[in-house]
Amino acid sequence: MAIKELDIGIDVINKTASLAKLKVADSEIEEVQKKLKKILNLCQVMNECDTNSVSLVDSQVTLVSQLRNDQIDRSDITSHLNENFEQFNGERSLFEVPKVIEE
Amino acid sequence: MNQYKTISEMGRALSQKEISAVEVAQYYLDRIDQYDDKINAYTHVDHEKTLSYAAHADQLISEGKAKALTGIPVGMKDLFVTKDMPTTCGSKMLKGYMSPFNATLVQRFMDAGGVVMGKNNMDEFAMGSSNETSYYGNCTNPWDTDYVPGGSSGGSAACVAADLAMASIGTDTGGSIRQPASFCGITGIKPTYGRISRYGMVAFASSLDQAGPMAHSAEDCAILLNTLSGFDSNDLTSSRMDIPDFTKSLNDSIDGLVIGLPEEYFSDQLDSECAKLIDDAKNELQKLGVRFKSIHLENLKYAVATYYIIAPSEASSNLSRFDGVRYGHRSEQAETLQDLYVNSRTEGFGDEVKRRIMIGTFALSSGYYDDYYQKAQKIRQVVRNDYLKAFREVDLILCPTTPGTAFKIGECIDDPVSMYLADIFTITANLAGLPAMSMPAGFVRGLPFGIQLVGDRFCESQMLQVAHQFQKVTDWHQRSPKSFGGK
Numbered sequence: 001m002a003i004k005e006l007d008i009g010i011d012v013i014n015k016t017a018s019l020a021k022l023k024v025a026d027s028e029i030e031e032v033q034k035k036l037k038k039i040l041n042l043c044q045v046m047n048e049c050d051t052n053s054v055s056l057v058d059s060q061v062t063l064v065s066q067l068r069n070d071q072i073d074r075s076d077i078t079s080h081l082n083e084n085f086e087q088f089n090g091e092r093s094l095f096e097v098p099k100v101i102e103e
Numbered sequence: 104m105n106q107y108k109t110i111s112e113m114g115r116a117l118s119q120k121e122i123s124a125v126e127v128a129q130y131y132l133d134r135i136d137q138y139d140d141k142i143n144a145y146t147h148v149d150h151e152k153t154l155s156y157a158a159h160a161d162q163l164i165s166e167g168k169a170k171a172l173t174g175i176p177v178g179m180k181d182l183f184v185t186k187d188m189p190t191t192c193g194s195k196m197l198k199g200y201m202s203p204f205n206a207t208l209v210q211r212f213m214d215a216g217g218v219v220m221g222k223n224n225m226d227e228f229a230m231g232s233s234n235e236t237s238y239y240g241n242c243t244n245p246w247d248t249d250y251v252p253g254g255s256s257g258g259s260a261a262c263v264a265a266d267l268a269m270a271s272i273g274t275d276t277g278g279s280i281r282q283p284a285s286f287c288g289i290t291g292i293k294p295t296y297g298r299i300s301r302y303g304m305v306a307f308a309s310s311l312d313q314a315g316p317m318a319h320s321a322e323d324c325a326i327l328l329n330t331l332s333g334f335d336s337n338d339l340t341s342s343r344m345d346i347p348d349f350t351k352s353l354n355d356s357i358d359g360l361v362i363g364l365p366e367e368y369f370s371d372q373l374d375s376e377c378a379k380l381i382d383d384a385k386n387e388l389q390k391l392g393v394r395f396k397s398i399h400l401e402n403l404k405y406a407v408a409t410y411y412i413i414a415p416s417e418a419s420s421n422l423s424r425f426d427g428v429r430y431g432h433r434s435e436q437a438e439t440l441q442d443l444y445v446n447s448r449t450e451g452f453g454d455e456v457k458r459r460i461m462i463g464t465f466a467l468s469s470g471y472y473d474d475y476y477q478k479a480q481k482i483r484q485v486v487r488n489d490y491l492k493a494f495r496e497v498d499l500i501l502c503p504t505t506p507g508t509a510f511k512i513g514e515c516i517d518d519p520v521s522m523y524l525a526d527i528f529t530i531t532a533n534l535a536g537l538p539a540m541s542m543p544a545g546f547v548r549g550l551p552f553g554i555q556l557v558g559d560r561f562c563e564s565q566m567l568q569v570a571h572q573f574q575k576v577t578d579w580h581q582r583s584p585k586s587f588g589g590k
Contacts, residue, residue, distance in 0.1 A: 013461075015468075016461050016464050019464050020419060021423075022448055022452075035458060039458075039519060039520060040462070040465070040475075046479065049405050051478065051482060051485060054485060068339065075204075076203075077204070080201075083201050084199075085433070097440050098438055098439050098440055099438075099439060099440070100440045
């Protein structure tokens, strides 16, 4: 399927924001919609490029696979975690977060 | 102090003890105190830390252990994590963040006795072409502070142009070293993907990101590249390719070299006065024996669209780590874990970052993935094939870095598409993983303009050689903005 001129509805904006774990305020939604539509419609030009003979397997920039020895390499990062977050419980090595299971 | 115009001149004076590293560092700290309010090139400066690095450099010199970068003052783009200084990535999200480790390239620089002057301002998470998306205020162009310095490594370019450090290390995902280098009249190189470790560099688009030096001259860039390059077991995309001494071939003749001129890059989009500067540069190179050949990179027209699908897609994945749990901004308005994620991200990220996360999330979402992300990946290979074909005919490629000189602050910020289109000449090198550099080629209406060299993979030496030969017969790279009292 080729990219068609998109008419991105408010529902698509809200669904995308939900997937991205972002909130778009009602007062901002039209502006966000306008700009995203303009950017994504810019991408329609990709339709003109014939990629039928291109295999996605070949489409990564050539890199030689690098392998590491299967050895544990311990870092001492844990002891520094509370420098950025007072919510890190050093004694139990846990980050404190709001409740996960709603009642 | 300002008689030392190059890293090698300053390095020689340091090793011969004509000056000390502490004196050099103090001189640049004084300049930062005096001038940085005008351009906002630094997000963080710590006199005490910098002077301690300089004292360590002096100790290395006195013990006869000096290397090429010992005592040399360099800024670091604020996305390389540093143990001693905060790393903000130009974002509220990482305000005050202290990393428990140094990025590999920072560590390599410091192991060589280099002196970190501070962290350079940048577009938030490297997303921007004007440095206007920084949470810490926009950086301005030292040549005219009404204009942008370019982006995303705008602070790096501005600090070098205003002589607030000898050099800076920036990053380039779609032109973020080369475009600001062009706008600020300095030299900047994006090496081949994999040449420099990305470990400790806050990720934007992992298959495109590459760090590189920004300095006055090609020679300075070569010296920095010698230290920063090389395989790192913490970044398995870094290359095990041999690292040449990038300074060794700088003075070799370029007589007989064939440089390609891609016709698609010399279109109506290019400012006519900038086109004239490219002609002047071609004439200088011709006098040095370079032969020019017209070539085609016919898929240029797809570059911006392809880039603005791939980069935001990777960004949407990379930036998912900022969830308010382990580091970064944590919302105080959260009763549930879901609220914590959403509110922390919504409050912590700026508009441009959120826009790109949304584009990337959309392009990767069910129903759109094949049409957008998969199609863009295929075009990426098509673009790479264009270059493979071109490098069978020519040694290097010459083209403009940008369609024109720096634009005014505020001119494009409300129109992301026009801002994105300005990246057209730099993006393809990232898509193909190729090395590319910008070097000053003159001025248009008082603002600098740069020309770009693109090389085949791991051919940085050849590009630096041509740039160095060009800089031996021109003085554009030695010009400095008068109002900063620099060199």
